[in-house]
Amino acid sequence: MTLDDRRTVGVEEEFLVVDAAGRPVPRAPDIVADEERLEHELQQEQAETGSEPTTDLATLIADLAGQRTALARAAAEYQAHVAALGTSPVPVQPTTTPNPRYVRMMREYGLTAHQQLSCGCHVHVSISSRDEGVAAVNAIQPWLAPILALSANSPYWQGEDTGFASYRRQVWNRWPSAGPTTPFSGPDEYDAVIAAMIGSGVLLDRGMVYFDARLSARYPTLEIRVADVCPTPEDAGLVAALCRGLVESAPLLVTPLPITRIELLRGAAWRASYSGLSGDLVDPTSGKPAPAPAVLERLVATIAPALRRHGDLDAVEASLDRVLARGTGADLQRAAFARRGDLADVVQDAVARTTPSLS
Template identity: 40%
Template sequence: MTGNALTVGVEEEFFLVGPDGALVNQGPEAVAGVTDVDLKPELLRCQVESATGIQRYAGEIRDELAALRARLAKGAAEQDALLIAAGTAPHRQEDISVIGPGTRYHQIARHVGPFIFSGTTCGCHVHVGVEDTASALRVANFIRPWLPALLAVSGNSAFHDGSDTGYASARHVLWNRWPSAGPPPYVDSPDEYEEIVNGLLATGAAMDRKMVYWDVRPSEAQPTVEVRVFDVMGSVEEAAFMAVLVRLLVSDALRSTEPPPRVPTEIIRAAQWRAAKSGRAASVPDPATGALREATAIVGDLVSAHTTELRGSGELDFVRATMTWLDHHGDGAHRQREAFESGGVDEVVRMLARQTDSAQASLP
């Protein structure tokens, strides 16, 4: 199956903050009454989430993400709040212990305990349509070695609790405290997958099947494979670019006649830590050879290998332009640090809000 035949959907999570950078609890109110697009509250009341419809190409994905962000920014403004796209909330937070609406969210909070409030994060999830669970697991096995490179080029959470964390993706570090998060194991069959999931449920590491939070997994809600390794990204162009990369990888996985390499989960986890620490500057294991290479070079090779396909779908210019822009301006974490140099954490928040509010413009 070629990448052009695959369908794609993107979910994004956001924070709502006040003018002082403090998280505010008007997430449910910001999306109240919206029925024509998929906007909804998240786990905590200081968060909201959007989801695109079924798309195929970068331009469609970008345009819908921009429209969804504009709707969310408008809803936030009506609550005297700002919408920001960052993997972690930059400012020190006094109290964010207000659970969003919905019985399941309250059950999760009781199940997990207080740490749920100390590391609130926002991610971006890319779904690609597949035929069945067996296909999703085949894709997940293929994408496992790519997770460090994908994480490295998408870091957007340098600041947390008022300080520079020293990481490009502090979200990754915080999120991996969940016992059911992180890179998935290599799974040989749907039966083995069920055995592992049932084991996670039996131990209490996951309260239900949706809490199997692996960085790539079969979706429980729809016939897709879901890649969850990304921070929510500052611009819609970055999010659309990552969606294209995932679609290309899924296409390669479905066409491949060779079994994916059985990279130990511990090695992938360690490489992801390296990626979270250094972002686009990270060298991580090349999925083809295992040798350390710059993550940007690994991604560049993926794009080069699909030049003909991307030209045929009309996406090549977009992909190349986004890569060039990132080379010049850096990832979200780099841009956060540049903003900090000019005005501290307050300027980081202002920059994030400007960036999100201008979602319908070109790259910031």
């Protein structure tokens, strides 16, 4: 495979904007206004960055680090910091961004919208056609729960330990379109399902299609939205490489697996959300419980040819070993809390990990 043949990959990351005491603050509109590559989100305590698409994993990680640094420096102008946390550890009442669409969402979706302050990592992988994209959406579904487990970074909610590694997943599942999907016969059925969801009045528009994996409405990409925002750029790069490897491997993943039914996919995602890498996951190849490290290693082995073709295999194996030894973001948050029993320490530790070059 030549450099020109490799799929591009890009990442969008959402961050909490916090004050020195670790409390989310509604300064994102000011911060975003100062930077070209930053975007508004539903709540004013949140800002989003986006990398440039690239074929090279090291370039992607460097871009993510640069975007995080730029965001942190912009936030500092307003006496704020940015934290890669899937949810806020400390209690918060989010402030809606004054955008007509967001105001309508608040009106029509109740507490689901009002409480929706969660930060994800969205990976865009290039596709050659919508047919290829829909086929990949179908094929990769059983392997998305392990990626959720790997990225789990949201154990706290409104000042309490939820018992989950990724409580963001539980909050996100309140949206009517969130979660896994059953197989689509092709782009026509994919579009028809979305049109029916909008036509029913349940969704406002295509922007509210929150499938775990969806065709991007703006780019020629498949967007995988299952991951929490990751503690470090290197972790986000690992998630991105695995997602690209899955999309590249999709034609080889068409053999039916035991957990292709949506009920089983939801169960597998719930398990990943609950225990992260600390307990068993549902093994996509057997449908049975298996230790999380074994499931992640099986994922890497399954997509190893694609990782090798993109030059990612060695980096992915090294990064996975590092995360398995260190723990997930959820493990890091709980360790930070355990030192003094103060949730402000959790946020401050996350701020330092988000942009280590500024620490």
